[in-house]
Amino acid sequence: MHALTALIIEDEAAIRRFVRSALEDEGYRVFEADTVARGLIEAGTRKPDVLVLDLGLPDGDGVSLLLDLRSWSKVPVIVLSARVDEVDKIAALDAGADDYLTKPFGIGELQARVRALQRRRSGDGSDNGGGSLVRLGDTVTVDLANRSVSRDGQPLHLTQLEYRLLATLLAHRGKVLTHRQLLQEVWGPGYVEHSHYLRIYMAHLRQKLEADPAQPRFLRTETGVGYRLL
C-alpha cells in the first residue's frame, strides 16, 4: 500500500511549512506549489489524495483553479480562506470544494478535516457494498434501500421532502453543502433563492433526528454558508 499524497497550493512559505508538517504527521507525502499554474501541473502529475488550496494566489483565483480541476479530478479539496466574506467560501464550495478553513486555523482542526475527508473517500469505495444501512450517531438508522428511518429502533415518519433532504446530505456526508446546492437538489432549480424553505425543513429534520435540536450532533450548520452532515 503506497503512502497517501497531499498537495498544498499556497503562496505563503511560512504557512506551507506548518501545513506540510501537519499533513506529514498524518502520514502524507506532501508536495507543494505556490501558483495556480504550478498547482494544476502538480495536481495532474502527482495525483494527490487530498488537496489544500489557498484562495488568494498571486497568478489567479483559487476558484478558477477548482473549476479547472473539477473537470478531470474528484480529489477532495480543502480551501483556505483569509477573507471574512462568506461569498468567497460559497463560491469555492459551489465550484466543487469539499470543505473550508478560515485563516487563522489550528493544526488540530486541519488534521480533523483531512481525516474526515479521507474517511469519506475510502467509505465511498468499500462501505457501499456492505449494505444500504447508514447510522447517524448511536440512535438513528437510515435504510437507503427501503427509504425508511428509525430512531432508537422506532420507525420515524419523514415527509418526502425531509427524506430527500436527508438523503442528499447523506450522499455527500462530511462535505459542506451550500444552501444553493441543497435547494437545487432537493427542491429544484426554481427554488435556489428560497433559503427559508431549507431552514424550515432542516429544523423539522433536527426535531425528529437530534436529541437537542439547538446543539445538533450530526446535522451541523455552517453559518452563512450551508449545512454539513457529520
Next chain:
Amino acid sequence: MDDDLRPDPDALLAALPAPRGKLKLFFGAAPGVGKTYAMLAEAQEKRAAGLDVVVGWVDTHGRAETEALLAGLDVLPRKQIAYRGKQVAEFDIDAVLARRPALVVVDELPHSNAPGSRHPKRWQDVDELLAAGIDVYSAMNVQHLDSLNDVVSGVTGVAVAETVPDHVFDRASEVRLVDLPPDDLLLRLAAGKVYLPEVAERAAGHFFRKGNLIALRELALRRLADRVDGQMRAQREVQSRAPVWATSLGVLLVLGHGDEDSAVRQAARLARALSAPWHAVWVDRGHAGAAARSSVLAALAQAAEQGAHTLVLAGPLPASLIADYARRHNLSLLALSQRGNRPRWFWRTSLQQQLAQRAPELNCLILAAGERRPAATTGWRWPRAGAGGGWWQTTLASLALTAAMLPLRGVLDAANLVMLYLLLVLLAAVRYGRAPAAWAAVLSVALFDFFFVAPHWSFAVSDIQYLITFAVMLTVGLVAGQLVASQRQSAAQAGQREAHTRYLYEMARELGSALMPEQVGEITGRFLRASLNAQISLWLPDAEEQLEALPDTPLAVDAALVRWSFDHQQAAGQGTHTLPDAPQLYLPLQAPMRTRGVLVVAVPDVLALADPDNRRLCEAVAALAAQTLERLHYIEVAQQTLLSMESERLRHSLLAALSHDLRTPLTALSGNAETLLLALQRGGRAEQEQAALLLAQSQRITRLVTNLLEMARLQAGGVTLHQDWLPADEVIGTAIAALGSVLDAHPLQLDIDPACPMLYGDAILLERLLVNLLENAAKYSPAGSPIRISAAAEDGRILLRVADRGPGLPPGDPARLFDAFSRGERESAISGVGLGLAICRTIADVHGARLSAANRHDGGACFILSLPLRPPPALDFDPENLP
C-alpha cells in the same frame, strides 16, 4: 444614496393628490329666500353627526333666526385687508387651510375679494379649499351665474357685476334649490325680514316686482333642471357605454367687434349647450388702440377661462384667416357679434359676406348685441408700423419736390407733376405708414395747388377737375398706408411667432447641453430677455423642499406666492386668477415626475403677458426648463449612485486586503507556534511552555484583529446585510458551536420557545453578536455558574436573552457598556479591549433591533436583544409536511 432610487411607499402615498372636497351649493332665485338659513341648518346637522364644521364666512345681517343657527359652530375670524385707507374684512382662506376642517361654510360665493387678496373672486378661494380636500357649503343666486347674467339684467333691469362661472355650478357635487314662492318672498320683504345690500336697495323697487321674481324663479328652476338633465345624460352614457361623438360641431367665436364680454358669454353658453369644443380668436390688424386691445385680450382670457382655445391671428384679410382657422380646427359654427356683420363703409362687404364667399360650408351665427351695456370704447390708434417718425421727412420731401419742379413749370404737363406727387405719397405710405402718407397727400395737394394750379401762388382752384386729383391723391395715400400697415403688422406678428419658435428651438438645444441648474436659469433668463425683454427669477427646491432663488436672478419677488405656485402647481400672479395684481407671472416648473421649481417672469409692459402668444411662450419655456431640471436631477442621482457604489467597492476591497494582509502572517505565526508546541511536547522539552505562550498570544492578537476588522467593516457603513429567515434555535446553536471549549466551564440552560417565530437577519452577524454576548458571560462569571439563553416572542418583538450569574453590571449607565473601548472595570485581569459589546450594538443597529443590559434581580447580568417581529414568509402548501 438618493431616496429617488428606492421610493418610500409612504412618500408615494403622501404624494398622491388628496381626494377633492365636495361642494354643496344652496341655490336661490333671489335674495331673501333663506339660503343662509338652510345652509346653516344643514351645517348644524353635520356638526351634530360629529363632523368638524367651521364657518368661514357668513353674514347674518342681524337676522335673529339665522344668528341662532350659528350657536355652537366654530366661526373663524375674518381677515382685515387695508384697501384705499379702509380696513375691509375678507374671508380668511389660510385660516381654513391651516385648520383643515371636514366642512367649511362660505356664504356669498359670487363675492369679489378686495384687491390684495389671494384670489380676485371668492369662488376661486372655494376652489382652492376643494382642491385641498375640504368640503364646502356655499350659496348663490341665479342672477350671479355667468351665462345667465345678461338675461337676468335684461329681465330685471339691474346689472349684476359679480358673477360665478357656470363650471363652478355644473361641477358642484350637489345643488340644493332653496325655493320660496314670489308672494311669500314679497311678504317677507314687507315684514322687513329680507336684508337688502345698499346697492340693491335702490333697485329694490325694480328688482322685487312680482313679474321679476316669477321670471327669476323660472330661470333658477330651469337652470337646475338643465343640470339634472345633464347628470342624467352623463349617467346614461356611462351605462350604455355608447360614445355619442357623431357631430364634429365646433364653435369659433370671432372677437374684435365690440361687445366682447357678451359675445364670449353667449358663445360659451352655446358651446355648452351643444357640448361642443369652442375657440375664440381675434384678428389683430394692427390698428387697435391700447384700450380696445386690452379689452379684447381680457375677453380672450375670459374665453379661455370658460374653456375656449384662444389665439390672436394677424393679417390683412380677416375673412380668409378665419376661414382657414375654422377649417384647420374643424369648427363648423362661426359666431360673430352684430357689429362684425355690419360693413364699416357702405361699399365694403361685411365680414359675414366675405366669409360666406370664402367658406360657404361654414354656418354663421350673428350674436345679439349685449343689452344695456356700454360697448367697450374702441380707441383709434395710428398704425404701429412707421409710428414715431416720418412727419418731418415727408414735409421736407414734399417741399424739396416742389422746389425741384418749380423750374419745370410749363415744361412738364400738370398731370405728370401730379404723378410725381403721387409717387411721393406712395413712398411715404410705404416708408412711414398711413398717417405720414395722409399728411404727405394733404401737403402735396396744397403745394400742387399753390404752385402749379392756375391761378398760381394761390389756393384758389379754377378748374374743378383738380378736385379729382386731390381726392385720388388722398385716397391713394390712405389706402396704401393702410395696406402697408396691416401687411407690416402681420409680418411683424409672423416674425414674432417665428422668432418665438426659433428662440424655443435654440433654447431647447442649449438646455440639452446644460449640466447645472444655474445654466438652466441663465439660458432661460437670456431667452426670455431676448424674446419678451423679461427679467426672470428661477426658484428651486432644496433637499428640505425649501424654495430658493438662483443667485443670478436678482428680481424682487413674493416668496409666499412662489411657494403657493409650487405647492398648488398652478400659475399665479400677473394675468392669472391668483393675485392678478402682482407685477410678475409665477409659473410652476412641472416635469413628469414632480414640480421642479418656479419660474418668475417680470415684463416691463404688463399688457404683454395678457397676449396668449406671449403667455404660451412663457409656459413653453417653463416646460423646457422643468424637463431639463428633471434630467439634471436624474443625472445627479445616477452619478451619486455610481459614486457610492464605487466608494463601497473601494472600502470593501481595502478591508479585504487589510484582512488578508493581517491574517496571513497571523496564520503563519499561530500555525508554526502550534507545530513547535506539538514537537516540543512530543520531545518532552521544557521549552514547550514558551511555545504554548507564543501560541496563546498569537491567538489573542488574532481575536483582537478580528474584532477590530469587524468593527471597521461595520462602522465604515455600507454593510451589505444578507438577511434571511433564521430559526432561533439554529442561530443560538451555531453561536454555541462557534465558541466551542470557551463555554466548557459553564452549564448552558437553553429555553427556546417552540412557538418562537423565525428571525429575519444576517446569520453571520447575529451569530457574531451572540458569540460576543456568550463570551462575555463566560468571561465575567465564575466557572461552574450556569449561563441561560432564551428566545421568545413578546409584544410584537422577538427577545433573545443571555443571562449569567456573575457579579452583574458595573455601576453607572448600562448604555455606556456598548461604547467602543469601554469596559466594566478600567484595569481588570480579564483580557479584551472592550470592542465586543460595541460590535454587538452595531450589529443590533443595522438590524433595526435594540440591545439592552440589566442586572437580574437574583444576581448576575442579563443582555437582551429585541428584534422586530416580521410576518413570516409563505411556504408553498405541502399537505404532507403539515406537522
